[in-house]
Amino acid sequence: MLDPEDKDAGRRVVEAPFAAALSRLMDARDDLCVVTADLSKWTDVLPFAKAHPDRFVQVGMAEQNLMGVTAGLAKTGLLPIAVTFGVFATRRAYDQIAMSLATRPCKAIIAGFLPGLDSRFRGTHQAIDDLAIIRSLPGVTVIDPGDATELEEAVVAAADRDGLTYVRCSRGRAEALFEPAPFRIGPPRQLADGDGGMGVVTTGAATRWVAEIRPPGVAHLHVPTLKPFPAGEVAAFALDHARVVSVENHLLHGGLGASVAQAMAARGVATPLDARGIDDRWGEYGRPEYSRDRLGLGPDALRAVLSGERVAA
Amino acid sequence: MKDLQNDTADRAQAYQAARMRRAVIEMCRGPGQGYAGQGLELADVMAVLFHGHLREQDRFVLSTGHAAIALYAALWSIGRMTDEQIRTYGYDGTHVEESPLDDLDGFEVTGGSLGQGPSQAAGMALGERMRGSDAHVVCEVSDGELQEGSVWEAVMFAAARDLSNLTLLVNDNGEQADGATAEVLGIGPLAPKFEAFGLHAISVDGHDIPALRDALDAARAHDGPAAVIARTVPGKGVTTFDRFARVHYVRTDADTWQNAADELDAALAALG
Ligand SMILES: Cc1ncc(C[n+]2csc(CCOP(=O)(O)OP(=O)(O)O)c2C)c(N)n1
Ligand SMILES: [Mg+2]
Numbered sequence: 001m002l003d004p005e006d007k008d009a010g011r012r013v014v015e016a017p018f019a020a021a022l023s024r025l026m027d028a029r030d031d032l033c034v035v036t037a038d039l040s041k042w043t044d045v046l047p048f049a050k051a052h053p054d055r056f057v058q059v060g061m062a063e064q065n066l067m068g069v070t071a072g073l074a075k076t077g078l079l080p081i082a083v084t085f086g087v088f089a090t091r092r093a094y095d096q097i098a099m100s101l102a103t104r105p106c107k108a109i110i111a112g113f114l115p116g117l118d119s120r121f122r123g124t125h126q127a128i129d130d131l132a133i134i135r136s137l138p139g140v141t142v143i144d145p146g147d148a149t150e151l152e153e154a155v156v157a158a159a160d161r162d163g164l165t166y167v168r169c170s171r172g173r174a175e176a177l178f179e180p181a182p183f184r185i186g187p188p189r190q191l192a193d194g195d196g197g198m199g200v201v202t203t204g205a206a207t208r209w210v211a212e213i214r215p216p217g218v219a220h221l222h223v224p225t226l227k228p229f230p231a232g233e234v235a236a237f238a239l240d241h242a243r244v245v246s247v248e249n250h251l252l253h254g255g256l257g258a259s260v261a262q263a264m265a266a267r268g269v270a271t272p273l274d275a276r277g278i279d280d281r282w283g284e285y286g287r288p289e290y291s292r293d294r295l296g297l298g299p300d301a302l303r304a305v306l307s308g309e310r311v312a313a
Numbered sequence: 314m315k316d317l318q319n320d321t322a323d324r325a326q327a328y329q330a331a332r333m334r335r336a337v338i339e340m341c342r343g344p345g346q347g348y349a350g351q352g353l354e355l356a357d358v359m360a361v362l363f364h365g366h367l368r369e370q371d372r373f374v375l376s377t378g379h380a381a382i383a384l385y386a387a388l389w390s391i392g393r394m395t396d397e398q399i400r401t402y403g404y405d406g407t408h409v410e411e412s413p414l415d416d417l418d419g420f421e422v423t424g425g426s427l428g429q430g431p432s433q434a435a436g437m438a439l440g441e442r443m444r445g446s447d448a449h450v451v452c453e454v455s456d457g458e459l460q461e462g463s464v465w466e467a468v469m470f471a472a473a474r475d476l477s478n479l480t481l482l483v484n485d486n487g488e489q490a491d492g493a494t495a496e497v498l499g500i501g502p503l504a505p506k507f508e509a510f511g512l513h514a515i516s517v518d519g520h521d522i523p524a525l526r527d528a529l530d531a532a533r534a535h536d537g538p539a540a541v542i543a544r545t546v547p548g549k550g551v552t553t554f555d556r557f558a559r560v561h562y563v564r565t566d567a568d569t570w571q572n573a574a575d576e577l578d579a580a581l582a583a584l585g
Contacts, residue, residue, distance in 0.1 A: 058498060122410060
């Protein structure tokens with residue numbers, strides 16, 4: 001579905017954090033422009049487009065053109081933010097991102113909406129591979145914010161960073177887990193200390209999934225920056241625990257779990273790692289709660305994993 | 314004699330179009346939402362294609378993934394999908410997905426990442442020709458999709474390889490996700506664009522059944538690939554859906570769906 005949907009009641013939500021970030025950036029700098037490929041209504045860009053028509057660029061439904069035009073704008077000294085769904089950015093326009101944006105590299109931001117299982121549409125709209133794809137590009141910064149406050153702050157922080165940054169974004173009412181605080185690209189955030197037994201590492205929406213069901217005694221490390229990956233901190237966290245679980249709203253291939261494993265292996269950390277994510281398959285059609293359950297990422301499954309009742313095969 | 318035959322075909326196809334519209338409403342009203350505008354606007358085109366134009370060996374490619382509801386209605390109208398199946402449209406875990414993949418019967422391509430149908434249709438047209446088959450390939454594509462460069466790569470290829478067994482059927486409803494196509498990124502006039510790219514172009518009212526039939530026949534008969542540009546109106550056939558003519562996705566209350574169902578039931582009774 002293309003419409004902003006109410007998230008479950010009872011959780012703290014923030015309206016349109018991406019729109020808030022654009023408005024803050026526009027107040028603070030004079031080089032901002034926002035580029036979209038027929039998705040301004042569906043990505044919280046509409047308020048910006050209405051308020052600053054002279055800084056809003058509509059390229060039509062043409063993602064390769066979106067990335068090329070974004071690169072051209074960047075090469076005139078502007079700071080362009082290219083906005084579309086994560087699937088279309090990374091799959092459809094990968095070569096343009098690589099060759100037009102990432103070689104110099106240009107200073108630009110790509111906002112990829114509908115991360116992971118956010119969308120009902122199996123295969124076509126669920127960005128379950130975007131992190132793997134974009135992480136493989138030399139020098140690109142990759143952020144999967146854990147909540148609405150971090151999303152807003154990450155976009156603001158990305159504007160001060162050189163080179164190309166990819167931020168996974170959620171639209172409409174987005175869940176808030178943290179108190180607003182400036183975002184630092186790179187360092188992880190320790191959300192809970194544990195008893196030294198189980199430690200869990202998460203990124204993006206999976207951070208909220210785990211925060212909601214985390215059993216007492218389980219330490220929790222949130223890693224919003226996938227690249228440059230804070231390998232030293234993650235390996236040290238793993239070393240401090242008897243077992244480590246990673247959870248991500250993404251394929252196991254090439255995302256958080258793979259990065260954690262590499263960080264540990266490179267430092268000789270032999271803690272057993274149970275990586276949880278989508279295992280080499282397309283998603284399921286349906287609301288996120290439904291597809292999470294079907295893919296073994298629902299609250300009950302995660303609770304079982306973190307309480308040690310269910311271990312990796 | 315010819316006139317009488319045409320008259321019967323008109324009535325039969327108009328009846329099937331009304332049945333499909335009714336099915337579209339039935340699919341959406343359970344979940345309370347869906348791509349009703351697209352389903353309703355494509356019903357006349359689908360009635361002509363699935364109740365006359367397409368032969369057993371022909372292939373139909375729906376490029377616009379989110380317009381799947383129109384193909385579900387068509388498949389239902391020829392008995393390839395059941396009432397029970399189409400009523401699961403949009404529900405968690407359904408196989409009748411709002412934007413399905415090509416692992417579903419009747420769907421030649423995964424259409425949800427828009428603009429990928431025409432290349433596959435061109436490949437199918439070439440493949441059928443290479444295999445010595447006389448199959449014709451009809452590929453639906455939306456006006457928004459024409460903004461994707463990939464569509465024009467396929468068009469150039471079709472013209473260069475002289476794919477006479479390929480018809481592009483453009484669903485020109487004047488709308489896309491961010492609003493009116495003309496305002497988002499003007500693409501018109503379309504016929505000269507297709508002609509310049511080497512296709513024979515035929516413009517037609519997408520709700521005039523006899524004219525659609527003639528246009529598709531002429532495209533098929535043309536020596537070379539052709540584009541039929543069908544001008545359609547979102548929500549066509551349900552008067553109370555006029556207010557959704559400018560929306561990409563319809564979510565509304567049970568009463569509105571019921572009124573639409575009642576209106577279409579009356580239309581069906583009048584036609585039947
Ligand atoms: C490659 C790609 N880019 C963007 C989208 C998001 N999207 C879904 S529908 C749509 C509008 C397409 O225009 P059209 O098919 O004419 O829409 P309609 O007339 O049915 O509203 C867009 C941009 C998509 N599905 N695929
Ligand atoms: Mg359209």
